[in-house]
Amino acid sequence: MNAKNPSVSRTVMTEIVLPNDTNNLHNLFGGQLLSWMDRCAAIAAHRHCRRTVVTASVNNVSFNEAIPQGAIVTLESKVSRAFSTSMEVWVDVFMEDQRGSGKQTKCNEAIYTFVAVDDLGRPIPIPPIEPETEEEQRRYDGALRRRQLALILAGKMKPAEAHELRALFLPQEDAK
Template sequence: MEELRTPKDSLAVMTQIVLPNDTNTLNNLFGGQLLSWMDRCCAIAAHRHCKRQVVTSTINNVAFKNPIPHGAIVTIEAKVSRAFSSSMEIIADVYLEEQHPNGSRIKANEGIFTFVAVDQIGSPINVPAIHPETALEKERYAAALRRRQLALIIAGKMEPNDATELKALFYPEESTQQPK
């Protein structure tokens, strides 16, 4: 029987302290450095889900909402939100530890990545399905299909007419096709 894999099983957590080499000219964390940390964390989550070699296919969206100052402690939590055939969407949530005694944290940034599982010669191979459990996981799972279709249209790999989920979003009454 196929093992039931959940987003929680793929969780990867990485904590870093922002040192001078990691900063930009405003003394905040350099965006490229954060991207590198997020990419690594997402790669670990993707690997934990499929147990195969994975490569970054696409960075679908990264929002640098809040600057992260020099000296800050940053935690990245990445989980697979949905698995397709060979590709997986991974969402990395970035948190910042607040500098006061109650130890609370705020969400600073978020990134959405697509990884592909590959064989020894780098060809895409199938990955197991994923079963979301929490309300947030279910919401992200559903939205992942819309994001995938949008990304594939932008990349010129899908015809807008085949984007069933996007059509269902904008023209609910016209949509009867099966999702791709």
């Protein structure tokens, strides 16, 4: 399979926060944002492999800023790294300044793992990925450690096997 660039999977979705999407403080309800992010990430994962994809894990979600009712929210997702059948997808969330310049500020992000599956739900191979930009390369490099952490937490990998993750915490010679 030929390698693809992350830009092939780039997906942009824009939403407006309506009253039904909010919590008691009239800010966007976290579960609604999670749903939008999952959708946006799933489309990016599908665009990378052109197969049915399922969410395997959500590795990191940070709600850094509240998003008020009426806000226009843009979600941007891209595959950052492809493994054998699984891929990591980043979702960046931006809020648009409605009164002034319309400038977009980043307010949240999430990192998902999707797996490509056949018609019976069995994992199938996906194309490799070749990062192009500096940010794509940084996210690609970190994806291996995040995958190891996710698999350890899911009970699918022993900590002793996670060499790259251990190297973050231990002197190089002890991490081997």
